[in-house]
Amino acid sequence: MYELIQLTEKCYYIQSPAKIGLVKLSDSDVCIIDSGNDKEAGRRIKRILDEKNWTLKAIYNTHSNADHIGGNKYLQDRTGCNIYAKGIECDITKHTVLEPAFLYGGYPCKDLRHKFLLARESDAEELTDENLPGCLKTIDLKGHFFNMVGFRTDDDVVYLADCLSSKATLDKYCISFIYDVGEYINTLERVKTMEAKIFVPSHAEAADNIADLAQYNIDKVCDIAEEIVNICSEPICFEKILQKLFDKYKLIMNFEQYVLVGSTVRSYLSWLKDNGSIDVVFKDNMLLWEKMKN
Secondary structure, three states, rough: OOOEEEEEOEEEEEOOOOEEEEOOOOEEEEEEOOOOHHHHHHHHHHHHHHHHHHEEEEEOOOOOOOOOOOOHHHHHHHHHOOOEOHHHHHHHHOOOOOHHHHOEEEEOOHHHOOOOOOOOOEEEEEOOHHHOOOOEEEEEEOOOOOEEEEEEEEEOEEEEEOOOHHHHHHHOOOOOOOOOOHHHHHHHHHHHHOOOEEEEEEOOOOOOOOHHHHHHHHHHHHHHHHHHHHOOOOOOOHHHHHHHHHHHHHOOOHHHHHHHHHHHHHHHHHHHOOOOOEEEEEEEEEEEEEEEEO
């Protein structure tokens, strides 16, 4: 873990629970793409930089999930590097309580205020074309989170952030976190057609072709959506839908999984309602979801 893997003359990634991209800007200066999940990740990144005599100039965050910005504060404090993120991702990076509050739908209790959902705040700036080095271009990857982006380098390496999961992860957990299901599918359809020297997803193996894995992710989303519609054959409340999905896919309920999977299921319900597959009915002061009748 935290091994530096070279891809091209100037592009690397650091193997970690969420892969960290690294791009050389010169013989001595580098930027990184994301920073790992906590202070310890930041410490290990700094050790690699010191061993190589590299100076960290900037962190470009793909999105603001805690496992991608957790090393920001440590690295910024010790190197003075700039940190950039796009749109709402920048806001959450500066005010990290917004992530568990969003997931829970209110003030998060102590069970949710931990490093996996609540990173340390860092001084981030809005990501624009003007503050990108010439060797990087952003790729819009909305869906998994609000304004998630990836990056393509000028030597054709594409860092894909969390826009897809590995087959093994999907087979084990089935329901991956998604904020906007429609945008997520649109993103994967675009990713399917991309070409690059090598793709580096944060939670799957680096590969020179990503089309089959992108399609596998799309198929899994469609399977989950179909299952939810079937569950809604009769009017049913959200908590019962969540229980049936946990039972169906043999997931283990705890507070963290409740908010992560629960938020995702709410996103599926919104998407299915908007596309006319399901509707809501209010009965006995309860909101119930039901499949649209033909």
